[in-house]
Amino acid sequence: MFNAALQTWDEDTRQAHQRARFDAMAARLRADNAFYRAKWASLPPDAPRYDALAALPFTRKAELLADQAAHPPFGTNLSADLTQYVRVHQTSGTTGTPLRVVDDQAGWDWWAECWRYILDAAGVTRDDVVMLAFSFGPFIGFWAAQEAVGRLGALTLAGGGMTSAQRLTAMRELGATVLLCTPSYALHLAEVAAEQGLDAARDLGIRVTVHAGEPGAGIPATRERIETLWGATAYDHPGASEVGAFGFSCSARAGVHINEAEFIAEVLDPATEAPQRAGEPGELVLTNLGRPCFPVVRYRTGDVVRARERGVCACGRTTLLLDGGILGRSDDMVTIRGVNVFPSAFLELFNGIAGVAEHRLTAYRADHLDQLHVEFECTDAVDRRAQVAQIIRDSLGIRVSLAQCPPDSLPRFELKARRFFDRRAEGWQPARGT
Numbered sequence: 001m002f003n004a005a006l007q008t009w010d011e012d013t014r015q016a017h018q019r020a021r022f023d024a025m026a027a028r029l030r031a032d033n034a035f036y037r038a039k040w041a042s043l044p045p046d047a048p049r050y051d052a053l054a055a056l057p058f059t060r061k062a063e064l065l066a067d068q069a070a071h072p073p074f075g076t077n078l079s080a081d082l083t084q085y086v087r088v089h090q091t092s093g094t095t096g097t098p099l100r101v102v103d104d105q106a107g108w109d110w111w112a113e114c115w116r117y118i119l120d121a122a123g124v125t126r127d128d129v130v131m132l133a134f135s136f137g138p139f140i141g142f143w144a145a146q147e148a149v150g151r152l153g154a155l156t157l158a159g160g161g162m163t164s165a166q167r168l169t170a171m172r173e174l175g176a177t178v179l180l181c182t183p184s185y186a187l188h189l190a191e192v193a194a195e196q197g198l199d200a201a202r203d204l205g206i207r208v209t210v211h212a213g214e215p216g217a218g219i220p221a222t223r224e225r226i227e228t229l230w231g232a233t234a235y236d237h238p239g240a241s242e243v244g245a246f247g248f249s250c251s252a253r254a255g256v257h258i259n260e261a262e263f264i265a266e267v268l269d270p271a272t273e274a275p276q277r278a279g280e281p282g283e284l285v286l287t288n289l290g291r292p293c294f295p296v297v298r299y300r301t302g303d304v305v306r307a308r309e310r311g312v313c314a315c316g317r318t319t320l321l322l323d324g325g326i327l328g329r330s331d332d333m334v335t336i337r338g339v340n341v342f343p344s345a346f347l348e349l350f351n352g353i354a355g356v357a358e359h360r361l362t363a364y365r366a367d368h369l370d371q372l373h374v375e376f377e378c379t380d381a382v383d384r385r386a387q388v389a390q391i392i393r394d395s396l397g398i399r400v401s402l403a404q405c406p407p408d409s410l411p412r413f414e415l416k417a418r419r420f421f422d423r424r425a426e427g428w429q430p431a432r433g434t
C-alpha cells in the first residue's frame with residue numbers, strides 16, 4: 001500500500017498528522033495569502049487552528065469566483081509571487097463562469113502524489129500501459145493522473161485529440177491494460193467498439209478502469225455495466241479542480257475513502273451546518289493540506305455523502321469511508337411529494353434496464369410542487385414507456401412525466417455528462433402528450 005502508515009493509522013495519529021499540517025499551513029496563509037488573511041481578519045491571531053476548525057468560516061465557490069472577477073485573472077487566493085506558478089487550469093463547470101486554479105511546482109507535485117494513492121488503490125503498477133481517454137484541455141481532469149502514472153513508472157498513452165475509433169486502435173496496438181476516463185465515456189467507448197465488431201472485454205486487454213468527472217463508477221449498476229463491457233475492475237475517484245484529488249474506491253468495493261493524509265473531511269447537515277452523524281447524508285466539506293499555493297479551507301463541495309462509522313475497511317485502510325461515494329449534488333435534489341430524489345438515482349436505474357442507452361432529466365414546477373420530466377432513448381424501437389414508468393414507481397416511489405426519444409437523439413458525453421436540467425425557476429413545462 002502506498003504510504004501505508006498514512007492510510008492505516010489510528011485516530012490519535014491521524015489527528016496529530018492533520019493538526020501539524022493544518023496549523024503550519026494556516027500560519028503561512030495568514031502571512032502570505034491575501035484571500036484568507038481577509039477572511040480571517042476578524043478572528044483572534046491564533047484562531048485558524050485545527051482544534052478550532054469548526055469556528056472558521058466556510059469557503060464557497062461563489063466567493064472564489066467573485067474574488068477572481070474583482071482581481072483578475074487569478075484573484076487573491078495565492079500565496080506566492082505569480083512567477084512561482086507553473087500550471088493554470090479551469091473548472092469544467094457545465095454552467096456559469098469557470099474558476100481558474102493555479103499551482104506552483106510544489107502544488108503540482110502534490111496533485112501527482114494524491115493520484116499515486118488512487119492508482120495504488122486500483123492496483124495499477126509500473127508494468128501497466130495506461131490509456132488516458134481525455135481531451136487534455138484547460139480542465140485539470142486527468143492531467144495530474146498522467147503525471148502520476150509517469151512517476152509510477154508505467155507507460156502513459158495520452159488520448160487527447162483522438163476520435164474514439166483512434167483510441168481503440170491505439171489501445172489494441174499498444175496493449176493498453178488500464179483505461180482512465182469518465183464513466184459515461186467508458187460506456188460510450190464500448191458502444192463504439194461494438195459498432196466496429198469488437199467486444200471490448202474479449203478483444204481489448206483492459207484489466208482496470210479508473211473513473212473521474214462524474215459519480216457513475218460509484219453507482220453499483222453503472223460500475224457493473226462498465227465491468228461487464230470491459231471485462232475489467234472499475235474504480236471510482238471523486239475530485240475537484242479547486243480542492244484536489246481527494247478520494248478513491250478500494251479493493252473492498254465498500255465506497256470511497258477520503259485521503260486524510262492530504263485532506264480534512266467534514267460531513268455537515270446542509271440545513272443546520274452542524275456535523276452530521278455517521279450513516280446520515282450530509283454535505284462534504286473539505287480542507288486541503290498540501291496546496292498552500294491555492295488552498296481551500298472548509299470548502300463547501302455541494303456533494304452529498306454518507307460517512308461510515310470509523311473503523312478498519314476490509315482493504316486495511318482506516319481512513320474515512322463514504323458509503324457509495326458521492327450520492328449527488330445538494331443543489332440538484334428534487335423533492336417530489338416528500339421524496340428526495342437525486343439525478344444519480346436515475347443513472348443507476350437506467351443502467352439496470354436492458355436496451356436503454358441514454359436519458360435526460362428536467363426538473364420543473366407545477367402547482368408549486370417539484371416535478372420531474374424524464375426522457376430516455378433505447379437502442380431499438382421497442383416502446384418501453386410502461387416498463388420504465390413501472391420501474392421508476394417501484395424503485396423510487398414517485399411518478400414522473402415520461403417521454404421515449406428516437407435512438408441517437410439525446411447527447412452523448414466524453415466529459416461531465418449533463419443529464420439533469422433544473423428549470424424550476426423558469427416556469428418550464430413539458431410538451432403536452434409526453
Ligand SMILES: [Zn+2]
Nearest residue numbers: 250252313315
Ligand atoms: Zn477500503
